[in-house]
Amino acid sequence: DGGITQSPKYLFRKEGQNVTLSCEQNLNHDAMYWYRQDPGQGLRLIYYSQIVNDFQKGDIAEGYSVSREKKESFPLTVTSAQKNPTAFYLCASSVDRSVDGYTFGSGTRLTVV
Amino acid sequence: AQSVTQLDSHVSVSEGTPVLLRCNYSSSYSPSLFWYVQHPNKGLQLLLKYTSAATLVKGINGFEAEFKKSETSFHLTKPSAHMSDAAEYFCVVSLRGAGNMLTFGGGTRLMVKP
Numbered sequence: 184d185g186g187i188t189q190s191p192k193y194l195f196r197k198e199g200q201n202v203t204l205s206c207e208q209n210l211n212h213d214a215m216y217w218y219r220q221d222p223g224q225g226l227r228l229i230y231y232s233q234i235v236n237d238f239q240k241g242d243i244a245e246g247y248s249v250s251r252e253k254k255e256s257f258p259l260t261v262t263s264a265q266k267n268p269t270a271f272y273l274c275a276s277s278v279d280r281s282v283d284g285y286t287f288g289s290g291t292r293l294t295v296v
Numbered sequence: 297a298q299s300v301t302q303l304d305s306h307v308s309v310s311e312g313t314p315v316l317l318r319c320n321y322s323s324s325y326s327p328s329l330f331w332y333v334q335h336p337n338k339g340l341q342l343l344l345k346y347t348s349a350a351t352l353v354k355g356i357n358g359f360e361a362e363f364k365k366s367e368t369s370f371h372l373t374k375p376s377a378h379m380s381d382a383a384e385y386f387c388v389v390s391l392r393g394a395g396n397m398l399t400f401g402g403g404t405r406l407m408v409k410p
Contacts, residue, residue, distance in 0.1 A: 189339075223305075225386065225402040273339055284330045284390070285398060287339035 185210045189274050189288035195296050196261070196268065204259045204291045206274035213278060215257035216285065219243060220271040229272075232257055261293060269295050300389045302401035310409045315359075315374040317404045319387030322368060328390040329370045330398070331361055335383045343385075346370065357381070382408045 187208040196202045206215065214233045218226040228241030232251040246265025251257055257276075261268045271292050275285035303318040321327060328347045332340040344355025351363040361372045370387060387401040 223403075223405075226400045231397075271337070275340075284328075284332075284342055284345055284388070285340075287332075287341070289339040290337065292337065 187288040194293045199263045206257045208276045212276035216275045217259045218273045300401040308407040309377045315377045317372040319370045321389045330388040332386045
């Protein structure tokens with residue numbers, strides 16, 4: 184079945200460490216997105232990519248980095264520069280310039296210990 | 297610019313009673329509108345979408361929403377709530393021609409009492 188897979192489901196990070204969250208899709212979607220969700224809040228866009236080897240900053244890109252070397256993969260690195268990284272991270276994908284909405288992964292919960 | 301406002305951050309209903317989750321949007325162009333549902337520690341699942349066809353849209357699990365251009369609203373309803381409907385619901389707008397970027401509302405947490 185086609186879908187979008189995020190791993191790991193839970194991730195613990197020590198302060199000062201970089202961590203990378205994985206997002207893989209086999210839907211042949213052109214566009215991919217990373218969102219951050221904090222308790223009781225909506226989704227905030229971190230980064231997005233509409234084609235391979237190209238990505239754009241979203242509303243809260245500081246302290247994060249991404250790459251898009253393959254169409255299927257859009258990993259997110261949470262760097263030590265992100266001062267408050269504890270959150271739920273959601274990856275999504277879509278057919279570019281479509282009105283069909285996004286397909287979401289099941290999320291990664293990152294906790295700083 | 298486009299935006300979407302969910303008028304209630306929390307809604308509580310009794311099982312078997314109707315559900316109404318309110319959403320208003322602002323957009324200079326004819327938008328596409330969506331409702332997504334999120335259960336705890338899960339991703340978002342598409343409930344239904346409006347893309348300029350019929351103004352009354354039927355979705356999964358008995359939910360439906362009506363697009364009212366004059367009121368710039370896209371409220372989500374269900375005739376009879378079930379315990380499994382307890383979740384977070386997001387109203388979302390997509391501006392055509394803007395590269396399929398979605399704008400999310402702040403979410404409404406639906407609680408269903410037995």
